[in-house]
Amino acid sequence: MSTQALLEPSDTAEVAAVKQRFSLKEWIFTTDHKRVAVLYMIGAFAAFFVAGLMAMLMRTELASLGPTVTADPSTYNTWLYFHGAAMILGYQIPALTGFFANYYVPLMIGAKDVAFPRVNALSVWLFWMGIILALLTFVIPDPPDIMWTGYPPYSILTGGNTAFYTFTVLLMGFSSIAGGVNFLTTIIYMRAPGVTWGKMNMFIWCTLAAFIIQIIFVPVLGSAVTMLTFDKYLGTSFFNPAAGGSPLIYENLFWFYSHPAVYVIFLPAIGLIYEIIATFARNRIFNYKKIVYYGVMGVVGLGGIVWAHHLYVAGIPNWMILIHVFMTLIISVPVGLLMIGLLGTLYKGSIHYATPMLYAAGFLFLFLIGGLTGIPNAMSSIYIHLTDTYWMPGHFHYVMAISMTTAIIGGTYYVFPKMTGRMYNETLGRIGFILFFVGVNITFMFTMIMGVKGMPRRYYDYQQFPEIEWMQQIATVGSYIIFLGALVVLISWLHGAFYGRKVGRNPWGSRSLEWTHAPSPPPPGNYGDGVKLPDDWNPYGYGK
Amino acid sequence: MNKLKSWSKIALSAATPLLAFPGLAMAEGAGAPDLRAGWDELWHELMIDIWVIGIIFALITLYLLIKYRRRRHDEEGSAPRLSKLASFGWVFVPAFLFMADDIFLAAKNFELWNKMREVPEGAYEIKVEGFMWGFDITHPGGATATNELRVPEGTPVKASLSSRDVVHSFFLPDYRVKWDMVPGMNTYLWFNSGAPGEHVMTCAEYCGTMHSGMYGKVIVMPKAEFDKWVKENAPAPEKHS
Ligand code: HEM
Ligand SMILES: [Cu+2]
Ligand SMILES: [Cu+2]
Numbered sequence: 146m147s148t149q150a151l152l153e154p155s156d157t158a159e160v161a162a163v164k165q166r167f168s169l170k171e172w173i174f175t176t177d178h179k180r181v182a183v184l185y186m187i188g189a190f191a192a193f194f195v196a197g198l199m200a201m202l203m204r205t206e207l208a209s210l211g212p213t214v215t216a217d218p219s220t221y222n223t224w225l226y227f228h229g230a231a232m233i234l235g236y237q238i239p240a241l242t243g244f245f246a247n248y249y250v251p252l253m254i255g256a257k258d259v260a261f262p263r264v265n266a267l268s269v270w271l272f273w274m275g276i277i278l279a280l281l282t283f284v285i286p287d288p289p290d291i292m293w294t295g296y297p298p299y300s301i302l303t304g305g306n307t308a309f310y311t312f313t314v315l316l317m318g319f320s321s322i323a324g325g326v327n328f329l330t331t332i333i334y335m336r337a338p339g340v341t342w343g344k345m346n347m348f349i350w351c352t353l354a355a356f357i358i359q360i361i362f363v364p365v366l367g368s369a370v371t372m373l374t375f376d377k378y379l380g381t382s383f384f385n386p387a388a389g390g391s392p393l394i395y396e397n398l399f400w401f402y403s404h405p406a407v408y409v410i411f412l413p414a415i416g417l418i419y420e421i422i423a424t425f426a427r428n429r430i431f432n433y434k435k436i437v438y439y440g441v442m443g444v445v446g447l448g449g450i451v452w453a454h455h456l457y458v459a460g461i462p463n464w465m466i467l468i469h470v471f472m473t474l475i476i477s478v479p480v481g482l483l484m485i486g487l488l489g490t491l492y493k494g495s496i497h498y499a500t501p502m503l504y505a506a507g508f509l510f511l512f513l514i515g516g517l518t519g520i521p522n523a524m525s526s527i528y529i530h531l532t533d534t535y536w537m538p539g540h541f542h543y544v545m546a547i548s549m550t551t552a553i554i555g556g557t558y559y560v561f562p563k564m565t566g567r568m569y570n571e572t573l574g575r576i577g578f579i580l581f582f583v584g585v586n587i588t589f590m591f592t593m594i595m596g597v598k599g600m601p602r603r604y605y606d607y608q609q610f611p612e613i614e615w616m617q618q619i620a621t622v623g624s625y626i627i628f629l630g631a632l633v634v635l636i637s638w639l640h641g642a643f644y645g646r647k648v649g650r651n652p653w654g655s656r657s658l659e660w661t662h663a664p665s666p667p668p669p670g671n672y673g674d675g676v677k678l679p680d681d682w683n684p685y686g687y688g689k
Numbered sequence: 690m691n692k693l694k695s696w697s698k699i700a701l702s703a704a705t706p707l708l709a710f711p712g713l714a715m716a717e718g719a720g721a722p723d724l725r726a727g728w729d730e731l732w733h734e735l736m737i738d739i740w741v742i743g744i745i746f747a748l749i750t751l752y753l754l755i756k757y758r759r760r761r762h763d764e765e766g767s768a769p770r771l772s773k774l775a776s777f778g779w780v781f782v783p784a785f786l787f788m789a790d791d792i793f794l795a796a797k798n799f800e801l802w803n804k805m806r807e808v809p810e811g812a813y814e815i816k817v818e819g820f821m822w823g824f825d826i827t828h829p830g831g832a833t834a835t836n837e838l839r840v841p842e843g844t845p846v847k848a849s850l851s852s853r854d855v856v857h858s859f860f861l862p863d864y865r866v867k868w869d870m871v872p873g874m875n876t877y878l879w880f881n882s883g884a885p886g887e888h889v890m891t892c893a894e895y896c897g898t899m900h901s902g903m904y905g906k907v908i909v910m911p912k913a914e915f916d917k918w919v920k921e922n923a924p925a926p927e928k929h930s
Contacts, residue, residue, distance in 0.1 A: 219898045292895050298872060299855040299897055386873020392856055393871065426757065428766025435780045458858065459869045460876050463806075470798060474791035478784045484746075485783055491753040494766035498758075509750050517739045524794060526801035527735065530728055530865040533858055533893040599862025601893040604901035609889045688765045 176262035185243030192235030199228040204624040218605040222290040229293035234317045241413040252659035253346045255337025255676040260330040271320035279313045297384040301377045311370040318363045325356040339678030351416030355409045366402035400452040408448045414552035424655040425502035429685040431489025443479030457525040473523035500574030504555025515544025536596025542589045562648045566665040569641030580630030587623030591616045657684040721809035721845040728865035808879040812845040819857035819870040822903035832922035836905025840882045841915040847879040858894035
């Protein structure tokens, strides 16, 4: 059966969209949440693309022993610094808490915009300043070479320009805090009558949780990098052991934020997967309330007390290790519940495999591998050998980089008809997914194995491990396949946005508000006079 | 139970070619535990745990994804509503299972951890100082070397770690041990030297431009040869005027 026949045959475009002249000024000064979302989207995908190019350069460099692309290790170190920092601070966090939060939150709760539209504009400006500052890495004479973790004393002693890193972090941080205040207020006060706490979309719950984490923890990272800046440029000694400071203070502060940061990425991402699966399986969320209370809120509750699993061999006291081993293992409980919720939502569903659903299915497997390979890391004794080897990038690319990218790409395909009023090409969408899925498994499976064999991470070269060269080469081939997949995805979006078939408001046949009540694309103000919902309305009210 | 065991054996043997280590012949040193063997054993147990859970979950996922495909365009899901008891059951039963596994793993972990952190008596003590980019080694008798850690065979060796400049990490992959070298702090690790041979010693914490070039080797020597080397390399006793 053709794809269209399995969806809504009656769904046709309503009104011809009013042609508007493009005005750059209107885009820059916009306060419309949907336009702000697009600005976030462009910035985030630009960061993804440039950081992805760095990944290709690194993988090519690693494909053979000795110099391959560059003979200068500090050039390689700058690529790696940019890759890590931009992928996390410039791509994943802004794509999820900027792009998707902006696009979906007001629409899903039936609001006409966010609570503070001008603060929203400020957020996206700060984000763009951060992106520009980060991109300057490639033109300034002494680019940062400190890795995204920026551990002192190296980050203080280096000739590289650490300030470009710390100010990028501060800009992104301010942007996030402003966004947090905005979205928490929006979710609490701007829900349309009928959108009660018990009927909020999973994505809304997850976004709420993510912003609670951001507001609590971002200031800690801000203080850490500020002290770092003072130490380097103003001669203070927070982290200088010779004057009574300690690098361990920084390491603790850094991970105190940066571990919870993975939940800031994880929660909205799994929220998107919930939306996709509910819509394409046309099924109510399995055990909704318990998943919210124990899964989503469980992650918030435990997420802040596991950071020291990054520091088992850093020289911290034994009692701290004892606590953090337990807490880290226990966090498998809420995360496991969230996974069970997804599987339960498939049960007795009616699953249609359009491209977004393919990505959601891919997520289930990639995140399973990522989660399971996290168990050894929680165990301090096993960790001693594995930490700072390729096992770690292997594991966290599965659990974060790649899993959350399936949510971001899948989520973008999902929202695509709503945003553009057009449909992407399904064949291109599928080809892109297959290339991506095959590529990531080749690359990161071998990355993990190299780690178990002892290859340390952040190595420009590996003369002491000549026997793993063949695995490096396979990983490199995998990364080219990923790159090809990413290009197909990009082409499918551009092609769809300009030439795609026009669609109506609800091509997926979803029950969620943004699909049932708003035209595609929604006008400024979204719902005109507001939405009125019947008592038995539910965003997941399928099968009645 | 037996069935589960044999299944996990199959899963493990499927995984072994990818995850097994090249065998190292190592002799037990002076009754001290062999950390490498301990690590490998726990690792293999973990691999069984992970492969079994992984395969069960993957099969369930595949089953659901295939079984509940949409067949007509107006078809909708028909998941049953959960009773109160069932909804709690679906939280607390998995939570209990996960926690049971977690506690079991934590117990196993600390058993090995304690071995890794408790230096056996009579260990050969050596100082290793990290710098950008190399390892300076000082023996008890005063002999020094750079990037060459000579140790006698079959002996537990304690390395006291420090750093001259930035954070490094002292990593001996073949011995499954590493520990950070932090400026202003004294840290340590120990390992059991095993049979004569050479092993990689390398830096595992990013320390700047030549991080990947910061490596050397551990040279395990027969006892007599080692004693001779130490004697020959000890600094000449200072002359008093
Ligand atoms: C899609 C293709 C990707 C490829 C081929 C790739 C490849 C790599 C490589 C080769 C490294 C260096 C490993 C090392 O030597 O330590 C690395 C590190 C890293 N990657 Fe990726 N990556 C990809 C995507 C991503 C994404 C989407 C993220 C998003 C979070 C990400 C985040 C990171 C981080 C945080 C690091 C560690 C940087 C550091 O050590 O400071 N990567 N990646
Ligand atoms: Cu963490
Ligand atoms: Cu080093």
